[in-house]
Amino acid sequence: MMQPSDPLTDLLHRWQPKPGERPEFAREVQRRIAVEAAGASSVRRFRFPALLPLAAALAILIGSISGLGISRAQHQSAMADAYVRSIDPVMMVITSNPQ
């Protein structure tokens, strides 16, 4: 598909320095545009659309690992308590008569 042409690029193609302007003026303009463009591209690299998948993937990974760890710890604790109730009569009585 054809990309719509950039109006600035079209303008620069049409632009001819007027006589009397310094000969290096056009080169200076092109150089400054190139510097600006390079700066903009480095900022764009870290902008929203590019950063989101990476940050989301990292957050999902950390969230999943944390969820898994906490779930396992809770299960271990619950089962250890159940095991203790099966061998400790005092705990057994406390559990059956909590008051």
Next chain:
Amino acid sequence: MSSRSGIVRALLIALLAGGIAFVVTKQIAAPAPNGDELAWLVNEFDLNEQQAAQIKALHEAFRPICERHCDAIEAGQAAVAAAANETERAAAADRLIELKAVCQDATRQHLHEVAAIMDPAQRQRYLELIGSRLSEHHHEAPFGLQ
């Protein structure tokens, strides 16, 4: 949209995604409590078949002892509650304390018998995890640990 607001938005969405992943994983990964403490013990401490069989035999042998102690403690508690006067209540309370001490000694002995079947690394973890959960004990360190 400025690059800064884009980054902030991306981080917020990532944070939300992380939070959802945490909650969902925690729910999905939570094993249903199956009530089989011995199966859990075997799995948790990675016991071999011989260890599992020995511990199961000990556990089954201890169960009636544990139930007797449990009944005795309940009877002791009932005696304290039913005491007619302070003297009777104090005597029943003393008897209950003695009963609990006997039960706790029996439980500690069972704990050590089970631990003796395990290898040193399993034993240490078992005593740390289970010993600290037993009803009142009088050791500074988990049972059996120096």
